[in-house]
Amino acid sequence: MTDMDASDASDPPIETRAQYVPLNHILLSFLKLGSTSFGGGSVGWINREVVDRRGWISEEKFMQILTVALAMPGANPVNLAVYVGLQLRGYLGAAVAAFGMIAPPFVIILLFSITYSRIASYPHAQAVLGGLACVGLSAMMLTGIKSASRIRKNIPGIAIAAGTFVAVALLRLPMIEVVLVVVPLSVGLCWWQERAKRHG
Amino acid sequence: MDDLGKIISLVLICVPLSLMSFGGGQTIHAGLQQQTVEVQHWLTSREFTDLFAISKTAPGPATLIVALIGWHIAGIWGALAGTVAIFLPSSLLICGVGQIWQRHHGSIWSNALEKGLMPVAVGLILAGAVGVARIADLGIADGVAIAATMAILRYTSLGPYPILAAVGGLYFLADLAGVAT
Numbered sequence: 001m002t003d004m005d006a007s008d009a010s011d012p013p014i015e016t017r018a019q020y021v022p023l024n025h026i027l028l029s030f031l032k033l034g035s036t037s038f039g040g041g042s043v044g045w046i047n048r049e050v051v052d053r054r055g056w057i058s059e060e061k062f063m064q065i066l067t068v069a070l071a072m073p074g075a076n077p078v079n080l081a082v083y084v085g086l087q088l089r090g091y092l093g094a095a096v097a098a099f100g101m102i103a104p105p106f107v108i109i110l111l112f113s114i115t116y117s118r119i120a121s122y123p124h125a126q127a128v129l130g131g132l133a134c135v136g137l138s139a140m141m142l143t144g145i146k147s148a149s150r151i152r153k154n155i156p157g158i159a160i161a162a163g164t165f166v167a168v169a170l171l172r173l174p175m176i177e178v179v180l181v182v183v184p185l186s187v188g189l190c191w192w193q194e195r196a197k198r199h200g
Numbered sequence: 201m202d203d204l205g206k207i208i209s210l211v212l213i214c215v216p217l218s219l220m221s222f223g224g225g226q227t228i229h230a231g232l233q234q235q236t237v238e239v240q241h242w243l244t245s246r247e248f249t250d251l252f253a254i255s256k257t258a259p260g261p262a263t264l265i266v267a268l269i270g271w272h273i274a275g276i277w278g279a280l281a282g283t284v285a286i287f288l289p290s291s292l293l294i295c296g297v298g299q300i301w302q303r304h305h306g307s308i309w310s311n312a313l314e315k316g317l318m319p320v321a322v323g324l325i326l327a328g329a330v331g332v333a334r335i336a337d338l339g340i341a342d343g344v345a346i347a348a349t350m351a352i353l354r355y356t357s358l359g360p361y362p363i364l365a366a367v368g369g370l371y372f373l374a375d376l377a378g379v380a381t
Binding site: 075079102116144161165198 | 216222308323324328329336364372376
């Protein structure tokens, strides 16, 4: 808006909010993203599609949307799809994008499971599935470690993360009750820190 | 209508988990495992681990494990009900809160929410990993496979399919050769 950087001057300004995106374009894009995306990788694919290839929203807007999508409960790629759809075409856009993101993997996962119950009787299938579970576990642990490194300079944050981990993984307390206690505590603490920062 | 009862129970399990799944779908695994294996006894630990493996092999969010659980307990209607119940509440929430958030971007409350939810997500993701590791009954070879896979994921840009194929193939060959994993 006020940015008059020389490198940006050559690019035509994209009026993303005023752009009218047909619902079937949203549906097609997200059906494609839904059938090709994998957990953590899909954020990158969505960014590529809606910002670079389609030019539906700006990079800056995408990052704001991404922060909200990551911070809110729900699967990140689905949250992202819902929010992008909402920005483009309101609630109908959100519904269409979410459907596109969920329907292909829903069908694929059921096909996988039908095949699975057939292959489970093969003698070596259990060993292979054990190996696949290890890959899933690796991806999950890496995500945990990556996100943990983002809070490594934040001592109260580490304490909250450690407390949540101990309560759920070691003490095996019910997750929802733990979250209901820990989230207000953590957000309240951050609010207090933010306020203290602003008021000197 | 035993199935209907199970579907209602599944929806009642999924709706709160949907609203609590901070940090993505992986955070709900600990809660799902508790409810489906330990409380409802719909699945054995072994079956839950298998569904976890399938949900990680297929594309799409890890949250879709609820479709498999629904399918397991009540067929296609169970799968549909579980999927809607796990995605709809969080999606409605992001529509509502997202609009408010966008309006108040940069305020103390939105900053506090962004920062405060992060550590909770970290704790839940790691707890979910431990929960799966616990029921998967891992051996030393599995530990090596996990460490190697994490290194590959961290330092290369390989997609999940070649890694899954390679690890699955290695486990198949090891099992064929009679090596205990």
